[in-house]
Amino acid sequence: METQKSNIVAKQGMTTSLFLRFMAFVLTLAAAILMGVNNQTKVVSLQTISTSLPALNIPVQAKWHYLSALVYSFVTDVIASSYAAISFLLLIANRDRRKGLGLLLTIFDLAMVALLLSSCGAAGAVGLLAYTGNSHVKWNKVCNIIDRFCRQGAVSVAFSLLGSLAFLFHIVVAVLSLYNGSDSE
Numbered sequence: 267m268e269t270q271k272s273n274i275v276a277k278q279g280m281t282t283s284l285f286l287r288f289m290a291f292v293l294t295l296a297a298a299i300l301m302g303v304n305n306q307t308k309v310v311s312l313q314t315i316s317t318s319l320p321a322l323n324i325p326v327q328a329k330w331h332y333l334s335a336l337v338y339s340f341v342t343d344v345i346a347s348s349y350a351a352i353s354f355l356l357l358i359a360n361r362d363r364r365k366g367l368g369l370l371l372t373i374f375d376l377a378m379v380a381l382l383l384s385s386c387g388a389a390g391a392v393g394l395l396a397y398t399g400n401s402h403v404k405w406n407k408v409c410n411i412i413d414r415f416c417r418q419g420a421v422s423v424a425f426s427l428l429g430s431l432a433f434l435f436h437i438v439v440a441v442l443s444l445y446n447g448s449d450s451e
Contacts, residue, residue: 284357286436291350293429294382298343300422301336305329306415328408328415335388336419342385343426346378346433372440375433382430389423 306328311321330336353371360367396416399407409416 280357282439283436284354286432286439287350287354287357290378290429290432290436291347291354293425293432294343294347294350297422297425297429298340298347300418300425301330301340301343304336304415304418304422306412308412310411326411328412330419333392335385335392339385339389339423339426342381343422343429346382346426346429349374349378350429350433368440372437375437375440378433379430379437382426382433386423386427386430389419389426393419393423 308326308328309323310326311323313319313321330340353374356367356371393409393416395405397407397409399405
């Protein structure tokens with residue numbers, strides 16, 4: 267009876283683990299794609315002198331690879347989605363439930379959480395600066411000009427944050443399954 271109960275718990279843990287890894291993969295892949303295609307060109311009119319001269323129309327380009335924080339966010343999302351896909355496949359192949367692999371994947375999950383949260387912080391700080399500006403150093407806000415670029419970047423950061431939460435929940439599930447496994451022994 268006890269082994270049947272532990273088998274059911276193990277199958278539920280495996281299903282939860284696979285689901286969380288799949289969600290982490292989808293969310294970080296979506297974040298990487300959104301950031302990777304994020305660019306916008308907008309024509310801005312500038313009045314140089316307050317006379318009757320016509321305004322200058324200047325095209326302004328915003329691309330994700332112009333800012334190192336957004337490059338960092340893109341790279342960490344690619345790393346995290348690749349890791350999620352590989353670990354998903356490893357979990358499917360590891361049907362005999364070797365604890366060594368589970369422990370190794372949990373350690374890498376923790377690294378993915380750290381990477382993703384640091385990249386979300388960096389990209390979020392740059393996004394906030396673009397959205398509000400900084401009057402102390404005379405940096406103007408730019409999201410009122412390149413609004414689509416800013417919105418798409420914000421959604422990418424949000425997906426990345428949700429992906430890091432999926433990895434974090436997986437760590438919690440792994441720790442709880444280790445704790446429950448030690449009770450039955």
